[in-house]
Amino acid sequence: MQCDDVTWNILHKGQCSYKAWSKPKMFCRNEMNLTGLCNRASCPLANSQYATVREENGVCYLYAKVVERSHYPRRLWEKTKLSKDMNKALEQISDQLIHWSEYVRHKCKARLIRIHQYLIRMRKMAVRGNQKKLIPIGRKVERREKRREEKALVAAKLDHAIEKELLARLKQGTYGDVYNFRQEAFEQMLENTEKELEIEQEVEQDDPDTGETQFVADFDSSDDEEDMEDGGDGHWSPEETDSENEETWQQQEEESDGDDDGEDGGEPMEVDEPPKKKSKKEVKKKTVKKAADGKKKKLKKRAHVEIEYEEEVEPRQRVKA
Amino acid sequence: MAPKKSKKSKQEDSMIDFVEEEVSGDVDEEGFEEAEDIVVDSEEDEPPKKKKKVIKKEVKQELELTDEKLQELLEKYEASKSTATKTKDDFKHLPKSQRGKALKRALRKDKRARQEERTKIRDELGESAPQKEVPKTIESMREYDATMVDEQDDEVEHDEANDEFAPYFNRETTPKVMITMTPKAKITTFKFCFELQKCIPNSEMFTRKNVLLKTIIEQAKEREFTDLLVVHEDRKKPNGIIFCHLPEGPTAYFKINSLTFTQDLKKFGESTAHFPEVILNNFNTRLGHNIARMLACLFPHDPKFTGRRVVTFHNQRDYIFFRHHRYEFKKEGTKAALLELGPRFTLRLKWLQKGTFDAKWGEFEWVLKRHEMETSRRRFFL
Amino acid sequence: MDCYIGATTGTFKGALLKDNTFENLNKVSTLDPKSDEITSMIWNDDQQTEILIARMNRDLQLYDIEQNEQVSILTVTGGTGPIKGLHKLDEKIVTCVESGELQVWNDKSETVSEWKCGPGVAVMRGSDEKPEIVTGGMKNLLKTWNLETGQQVWSAKNVPPDMLGLEIPIMITDARFIPGENTILEATKLHEMRVYDPRAQRRPVKKIVFMENPIMCTSLTNKTNQILAANSIGEMGLFDLRSKVHPMCKFKGQAGSIRSISGHPTMPLAASVGIDRFLRVHDLQTRKMVHKVRQLSKDLFFSIFEFQIYCKARLNRVLLRNELSILNDRKSAAKKEIDEDEAEYGKMTEDGYRSEGDDDDVIEEDDVWDVMEPVAKKKKMSHDDVEIVEEVENQKAKRKRKAVVVPEEEIKEEVESDDDVEEIQKPSPKKTLKSGKKVLLKKKARKV
DSSP: OOOHHHHHHHHHHSOOTTEEOOSSSOEEOOTTOSSSBOSSTTOSSSOSSOEEEEEETTEEEEEEEOGGGTTOGGGOEEEEEOOSSHHHHHHHHHHHTTTSOHHHHHHHHHHHHHHHHHHHHHHHHHHHTOOOOOOOOOHHHHHHHHHHHHHHHHHHTHHHHHHHHHHHHHHHTTTTTSOOOOHHHHHHHHHHHHHHHTSHHHHHHHHHHHHHHHHHHHHHHSTTHHHHHHHTTTTSOTTSOHHHHHHHHHHHHHHHHHHHHSSOOOOOTTSSOOOOSOHHHHHHHHHHHHHHHHHHHHHHHSTHHHHHHHHHHHHHHHHHO | OOOOOOGGGHHHHHHHHHHHHHHHHHHHHHHHHHHHHHHHHHHHHOOSSOHHHHHHHHHHHHHHTSHHHHHHHHHHHHHHHSOOOOOGGGGTTSOHHHHHHHHHHHHHHHHHHHHHHHHHHHHHHGGGOOOOOOOOOTTTTOOOOTTBOOTTOHHHHHHHHTSTTHHHHTTSSOOOEEEEEOTTOOHHHHHHHHHHHHHSTTEEEOOOTTOOHHHHHHHHHHTTOOEEEEEEEETTEEEEEEEEETTTOOEEEEEEEEEEOGGGSSSOOOOOSSOOEEEEEOOOBHHHHHHHHHHHTTSOSSOOGGGTEEEEEEEETTEEEEEEEEEEEETTTTEEEEEEOSOEEEEEEEEEEESSSOTTTOEEEEEOOHHHHTTOTTOOOO | OOEEEEETTSOEEEEETTTTEEEESSOSTTOOHHHHOEEEEEESSTTOOEEEEEETTOEEEEEETTTTEEEEEEEOOSSSSOEEEEEEETTEEEEEETTSEEEEEOTTSOEEEEEEOOSSEEEEEEOSSSSEEEEEEBTEEEEEEETTTOOEEEEOOOOOOOTTSOOOOOBEEEEEEETTTTEEEEEESSSEEEEEOTTTOSSOSEEEEOSSSOEEEEEEOSSTTEEEEEETTSOEEEEESSSOSSOSEEEOOOOSOEEEEEEOSSSSEEEEEETTSEEEEEETTTTEEOOSOEEEETTEEEOOOOOEEEOSSOEEEEEEOSSOHHHHOOHHHHHHHHHHHHHHHOOOOGGGSOOSOHHHHHHHHHHHHHHHHHHHHTSSOSOHHHHHHHHHHHHHHHHHHTOOOOOHHHHHHHHHHOOHHHHHOOOOOHHHHHHHHHHHHHHHHHHO
């Protein structure tokens, strides 16, 4: 025998496995629940006369409880297929539940409408076809990739690589007439300095001159120099003189070096650069570089050469200001 | 370097660090020796100051003629290569938190000493010194890849001459880039897009407004855009970029890692409107070539050299590092000083698809399948 | 050459698996991918001496393997789009272009008959058993046609709409007759394969779902009920059409979309090509890319070294020859094995190697096993094949060495215990096989 009040009292005050506690209202997890709420009227267990609408694979069914069969839980519900046309389905519901309580009838219809709405929405989304597929990101994988990236960055020696490529391009003559200083000029200049080194004082006088004429003239002679100034005026700040730039560059180099080895400071870059396949260019670059390096070192031993570069700054500053 | 762990495992941590140090240390050593070598060379050219040393050397070289001496030196040289004897047990007297550091320091000192010893032996040996070892790096030990592109390969050349990027390289099209993002993008994504727009000349930025990508592609084709960039975001940060070459594809998806905006750089300059040069480093395989060509297509043909702007895509171990610099040649063209301009970020290729974007029905030319492909740390695809 | 490959650039390649190399059979520099891309390729004859090649500009060419010559036969006219399928039926060539114009040509390059099979054709394939072809494509349901009359024999019906009442799009990428089964297999972009039985109904009798990406191509294998399918991200699976719905195994190695697979008719081997520019040969039994010496079946070895050939261009079509260099030229491989095991096995001469025409033998063997199965079932041991091989080998060894006849129990023991022997033994000629069979039959008879 069904005794609704007794059932409700037990479920309401005692234990009900379908109860779902939440802040504003109590909900019901029973799939046969008509409204989803936990109250006397919509409890599927504590009502002898009960009906609901459910959707299975896109088709709506009206489930009506036949309390006479409650001793066969399997046959407790009477299932009626509803038409795909919503108006017809509503009619069907009112026909089926003609003598049922207004509450159940009304809620069934509301539920049917709601189901139809979400089906329509699903259809729309399917047709539009911009569904996103969510892919989980493995945290460990992410971490590993991050670590490998850091190591790759160290191995890349980006600044060296970029500088190398730029210098190679300069040697190749990609830049055409933009820069006038050439290796020959450079070497010639070196020879001059060597000759004049014997008299130290002369060197100090002569060198800045040579440096000035060459460097400044080249830069100013290029037509787009002004253009350049316009573009980078505010940013390439006047205080940021060449010497400073150079310093930063040197700093960068040092920094990167520090990153790379943590121990050795002044290692030449061609030693453990990443293996590249640009064999031809590379060889050229290397040889040229080596020569240049050698010369640089030669120069470094004599204290004057550095002065040469220092003094070179002044005329440029004047030009810029 | 290993990420920082909790205090408990710090010691372990330091051990790990130490191991890595060892590996990289080998590399440095060689570099160090090379440096030494160069100095010696220049000395031989003109020996004004350190004449004494050179004389010494000559004397020693005479001595060396005896085989026994040579053998002895060689043995000594080999012996000095062996690893250090100190272990963490030697530092038991220290508190646990300091042991790792102390060990590291001691090992470093030891290694340095051995290095110096070796260089001395090298000097003594002179010409008969054993060959310097080639540093073992992940790059030099890279697994063989059959698709490495050979410069003289006619077939690859033919293939490339007929691929989707050929019109650009034949100067039939000029790049025009459209940049957009996911619907409802957040501020950082916009910022990133702006930065991209600054880097890439002739690019336009559009908000997505929940339009389907395929419709965007159609419209972009009509307006003769040659490339489409779509920035994806996750947790309000850009995390991926779809790169679609128009009108025929291909489409690539890159993951964006470690993005640093210009403002967050230590020292940065302001970008100019000149067309930049592009440096594409280390793209060696067939796939890498394709990607490099694709990236090159973003930028106009004739860079303005007076702008001295350079955009770099450097591939190292399948990570593509993006950098944006202004350079200046120094010391009469023997050095180039760099001033960083744009954002920096790292790209990692996830898939390359033939044709314009169609993730569902499209054909993929290459897909990163983690379990199948990432079998070795020394296997790279680009 | 073991494999013939058509590339998207228009190059026609022959790959030699033994040496792990490929060769371009036409000049690369003169090709224009927009007109020369190879869209379809079939064998022109059963002896596999000629190949029919369809180009993007709808030229049909005949390639003679022995002469290494390419001759243009005809140019397909009418309709639009590239040739999507070729079929050869006693001196007649059937072509089908994308827009649905289906033409039958006789050996004088004249159109015999012509009809339309609907637009958007993606595949046209003929049957080896009857004069029928099957067509299908985008928004074009599967249809079979009688070649002699030009009439439609059967047409499929689209699967019922999904739960939302939406029509399932028709996106056929590949279709083929399953020989001996009278069924048709269809692959779709909806990562689903469907098996149709024209005798029973118009809707599929079976659906096989594979992964999550469009299936691009299918292939037959050496076993009648097993088929191969591959999808657009390079996942390839082996399926059994009889029972299992999920793949029997997945093959690894491909990085990108697979455009074509070609299974060997008698060996458990399959070659696959795709736009990741690699030719790969998989062993269907070990499920790996074959790269070492392995005993293939009963008494056959083959030796392969790394079967992954980089072909430098995106590849469209592949044809695997029946006679493979790795199968015929097993001497080197087997020799190696022998060198290793010479001491153990005493003097084994090279008589045992098979000459050409192996494949016929294999088929015969298969037949033999079919016949024998019921007998074998009575026995407790499951590995009948192994046992028989061993018998054979032992027999042969006995004969060769002229050794004292070993009692039968001993042989059996050896068989059961010594699994390694199987790997190392070298192939035996057909004759000995037969004798071995007899022995076994006799033995079994005695037991019964």
